[in-house]
Amino acid sequence: MKVGLLVGRESSFPEEFIKYVNSSNLGIEAEMVKVGGYKADELSKYSVIIDRISHEVPFYRSYLKAAALSGTAIINNPFWWSADDKFFGTALLERLGIAIPKTVLLPQRGYIDAITGESLRNLEFPLDWKAIVEYTGMPAIMKPFDGGGWKNVYKLDSLEELIYYYDRTGTICMMLQEFINFDRYVRCYTIGRKNVRIMPYDPSKPYLQGQYFLDKDYLDPKLEKRIIDDCIKLNEALGYDMNTAEFAIRDGIPYAIDFTNPAPDADLHSVGPENFKWMIEAMAELCASYAKGKHQANRDLKWSSFLNPKLVAAK
Numbered sequence: 653m654k655v656g657l658l659v660g661r662e663s664s665f666p667e668e669f670i671k672y673v674n675s676s677n678l679g680i681e682a683e684m685v686k687v688g689g690y691k692a693d694e695l696s697k698y699s700v701i702i703d704r705i706s707h708e709v710p711f712y713r714s715y716l717k718a719a720a721l722s723g724t725a726i727i728n729n730p731f732w733w734s735a736d737d738k739f740f741g742t743a744l745l746e747r748l749g750i751a752i753p754k755t756v757l758l759p760q761r762g763y764i765d766a767i768t769g770e771s772l773r774n775l776e777f778p779l780d781w782k783a784i785v786e787y788t789g790m791p792a793i794m795k796p797f798d799g800g801g802w803k804n805v806y807k808l809d810s811l812e813e814l815i816y817y818y819d820r821t822g823t824i825c826m827m828l829q830e831f832i833n834f835d836r837y838v839r840c841y842t843i844g845r846k847n848v849r850i851m852p853y854d855p856s857k858p859y860l861q862g863q864y865f866l867d868k869d870y871l872d873p874k875l876e877k878r879i880i881d882d883c884i885k886l887n888e889a890l891g892y893d894m895n896t897a898e899f900a901i902r903d904g905i906p907y908a909i910d911f912t913n914p915a916p917d918a919d920l921h922s923v924g925p926e927n928f929k930w931m932i933e934a935m936a937e938l939c940a941s942y943a944k945g946k947h948q949a950n951r952d953l954k955w956s957s958f959l960n961p962k963l964v965a966a967k
């Protein structure tokens with residue numbers, strides 16, 4: 653039973669994961685995926701593929717969707733990952749009873765050339781900026797509805813500032829969000845939707861310079877339990893098997909800030925050796941349980957009921 657890794661530039665996670673799995677007695681083997689021209693009738697040899705990069709490489713995304721036709725469990729589900737966005741996630745969490753900052757989706761400022769004023773007849777114009785800002789309050793955060801890596805994230809102190817930066821967002825769809833003036837901040841790995849590790853995190857520090865730190869008394873037990881429950885709830889609902897969720901804590905309430913990170917930071921030098929070890933072991937166990945069919949991977953997709961069960965069971 654083989655586990656394949658599909659990775660980008662990162663170095664510590666793939667190497668260590670492969671080493672760990674291949675010297676363990678979990679009954680699975682791990683290796684880097686190698687793929688070239690992929691045939692439509694090809695059978696994937698992998699029981700599980702861990703995907704860390706298909707959001708940047710469309711060829712990989714399509715390959716993974718096709719590999720799912722062979723019954724390969726893909727972590728994370730490429731179909732859902734393609735459909736997901738941060739605003740939907742925020743609206744979903746609100747319905748799940750998880751605390752979120754007040755958030756508004758904004759129409760894009762710019763469009764491709766082929767789109768003219770006539771193409772946009774459904775849009776309210778001008779926007780009621782006053783009402784929007786009354787809802788979120790100030791300061792506020794403006795960020796892309798499907799961004800990552802802190803790109804195009806703005807903290808804004810006034811309506812004037814908001815308009816100034818909005819006017820420079822081009823074709824990126826943005827959302828405006830209440831700023832949570834937090835006293836603590838955590839980032840949480842959830843592996844297999846149920847296995848949670850809370851990592852105290854200082855977002856004011858630069859990457860690789862002590863953002864993650866260890867403090868077992870950082871949260872009181874009640875708050876810790878609430879965050880663990882929130883992580884499980886949101887990952888069950890979104891169907892992610894490998895994800896991090898960030899919470900900003902204000903007045904003892906954990907507000908979910910950024911919780912769709914399907915290829916989360918897994919660098920030893922960033923998350924630190926303890927978190928890294930936890931993550932490698934949790935991922936290895938999850939892969940083993942999927943490969944051995946102990947847990948059903950995320951195959952609850954309509955087309956799967958039309959497949960020849962023999963082909964899928966071959967995995």
Ligand SMILES: Nc1ncnc2c1ncn2[C@@H]1O[C@H](COP(=O)(O)OP(=O)(O)O)[C@@H](O)[C@H]1O
Nearest residue numbers: 753793799800801802803829830831832855910
């Ligand atoms: N609503 C908010 N309140 C307070 N801080 C925020 C808020 N949204 C984002 N931030 C800060 O900005 C950082 C980047 O935003 P985030 O939503 O995590 O985007 P990305 O997906 O690019 O990491 C967060 O780690 C946090 O420190």
Ligand SMILES: [Mg+2]
Nearest residue numbers: 801802898910
């Ligand atoms: Mg983030």
